[in-house]
Amino acid sequence: MQVEGLTRQVTGPEGVLLILQDVSFSVMPGEACAIIGASGSGKTTLLGLLAGLDVPSSGRVLLDGVDLFALNEDARAQLRGRMIGFVFQTFQLLPALTALENVMLPLELAGRSKEARDAAREVLERVGLGARLHHTPVQLSGGEQQRVAIARAFATRPKLLLADEPTGNLDQVTGERIIDLLFELNRAQHSTLLLVTHDEQLAQRCNRRLKLDAGRLVNQESQSKATLL
Secondary structure, eight states: OEEEEEEEEEEETTEEEEEEEEEEEEOOTTOEEEEEOOTTSSHHHHHHHHTTSSOOSEEEEEETTEEGGGSOHHHHHHHHHHHEEEEOTTOOOOTTSOHHHHHHHHHHHTTOHHHHHHHHHHHHHHTTOTTOTTOOGGGSOHHHHHHHHHHHHHHTOOSEEEEESTTTTSOHHHHHHHHHHHHHHHHHHTOEEEEEOSOHHHHHTSSEEEEEETTEEEEEEETTEEEOO
């Protein structure tokens, strides 16, 4: 993935509000990067742009050489279904569907209905929920719901996985298990992982940290060495 000059601004009653300004970086296949920064620094906005869920004021995002924002909304949705997985802090599971059905859904939307059930079952078993396939979200604990959300994100074997505070609503022990699972699947599928987090220990487990400050990317930290962009 390559991000070039990404800027997002909105106009409100008090004038123009600059949320992101000229953000540029690249991420190698299989790399794990943490996006860090204070509340309001633009982390979640950046994640939404990387997923093609929002459109920047200027700049571009290249995924496998394809500019997300040169595509129309339908084409972006199709590309997102094929190449991008998303783990939300609030899980975003459909309450009327079982765990199996929730994980099958992105596969069906991607036109892979014939393999959806078997593929969903396989990834749910991998995250330790083989005995919970037919439970709805209300019948699952918070940690189990997040594991379903992770299984759903990985079910399509995405090239890029985006996670927004994936442990924010979990206790410490459950959160650590979820993070272990994220990194395990990241390594197994060789997908690129970008996650927004306030958790310093989680950020240190990534190959690199991208720090935002008031909408600007102020540095990239790889292991103990920081280099200014």
